[in-house]
Amino acid sequence: MTLASPLPTRPAWVTRPLTVLAAVRRQPAAGVMGALLVLVTILGALLAPFLTAADPLALGSDTLAEPSWAHPFGTDDLGRDVLARVLYGGRVSLGIGLFSAAISVGLGMTIGMVAGFFGGLLDEVLMRITEAFQILPKLLVAVVVVSLIGSGLLNEILVIGLLSWPATARIVRGRVQVIRHEEFIAAAEMSGAGPVRLLARHIAPNVLSFLLVSASLQVASAIMSESFLSFLGLGDPEHPSWGLLLQQGQLFLQQAWWLTTFPGLALAMTVLGLNLLGDGLSGSHAAPARSRR
């Protein structure tokens, strides 16, 4: 009775990296491109102290200087190095993007899973709340709330995160409604698993792969929202983000193109990269979902 198919003879530490490599090669080029763009921006933000010696907040006498060897991206009206401000600004923009996306995905996933799994009245109530949030003009409310509670990184993260979970909640709810009728959920119930265990261990991992796509788009959208807030002057001047750099630069749009061009490029590159990555992920997840049976 040998039903087992012949196992690969190579040990796991050899085969695993090879499978990962093969998996990367199967991805659509756009997705790989997106991943590279995102990787570049993340590395730029993380390695900022090694990429430039300049301090993003240090004033200098050389104001509004054109790009040169000393200041590759030029300087602003207060003589601050624009390269340093773009690199360190990436930390702020990406950080706000990641954390607010984490809040919105976490909240959306929890609400969507509970609504989709339990159904009934709980589902009705949660979905009405979700819809109430969804119809809010997101940016307008964000502007009002931030101007009321004051700017600052934490406030921006909270406001953006708390306003953008409904889409995730609805995706997750729909997905969970399908999964809970799968036979493997009945099989887990048959083994004696309770609702919390079913949700956390059997449903959540099946939802997560779908959420990767939504999460990367959420980060992009959160970065855009933050730029919008900063551009309206609601950013935190102590922690300049790309949006804040754009806002400060637009005063000198005609004298110093470098003040807006470089932060703008960084922003565009990141958002484009995240969107391409999201598309690539959704493409590569569609295939396993179909071949599951």
Next chain:
Amino acid sequence: MSAPLLSIRELGVSFPRKEAPSTTVVEGVSFDIMPGEIVGIVGESGSGKSMTARSVLRLLPKSAELSGSIRFRGREIPEMTDEEIRDMRGALVSMVFQDPMTSFNPVLRIGDQIGEAIALHDRARRGRRALRDRVAKLLALVGIADPAERARSYPHEFSGGMRQRALTAMAVANSPALLIADEPTTALDVTVQDQVLSLLRELNENSGTAILLITHNIAVVASLCRRVIVMYAGRVIEDGPTDEVLTAPRHPYTWSLLQSVPRIDQAGTRLTAIKGQPPDPATPLAGCKFHPRCPWAEQRCGEQEPALSPIGEAHGVRCWLPMNGIAAAAQ
């Protein structure tokens, strides 16, 4: 005789509908299962066999309404709290599902899923390593080669037969007193079917697990079960020792069902299909549920429904005009 392990009395399952009589899919089902017994339930699709089985584990759809009594070791299952039923599921009563392809979570390793079934009922709280050893032993028990390595596989890396074996391993992980097998071989090819059936027989012989086998394959019943229950339109219409029921059926439906099974010793003859369709559970039908299709139906068959009444030793039939077994066999 000892006390029955499972005792079902007047079980009913129905789905209420708005502004219409509810759809009844199981009605008046009563039978017992003794410890260590293998009982088969046969019937065509929609005859209520799966619903009966799922009632035992209370795994019915939310909208279903359950009536009657299901006693497991003397305890009423419909009255148990959610916690009690969870303690029972997988530990005392467990189930092998029909489709091994969809019964495993695609994103979790096989071994982890079997391990979970053990850990959920593990009073001794054994550690990870002990759990892993137990999982490997179970996989070895169901005949999976290289069990420790295969436990780390994902479901898609297993073939259909291997998955059905792994599913069986999961179901017997806590040595249940009763195993419900809902068409465990339907999705498998013939050679693997045979292996799964031998596996069930071994389990029954070695650990005394009682098995309730649900199938529409009469050959499977003949090879495995000492007793067989025939269901039609949500009712038990015949219940008796396998050899008696299969060689000398007393209910016209059982007889027709056996006539429609291809037989190698009658090659070349046309199979007799049962005329007509099973009744729609949504529209009430007076009398015996089989009378519109029954060649021997009389007037009273369409007016009053017969009860399941004893006709021999441990043999019951729900018919006004039970067939004379010998005459039927000669026909």
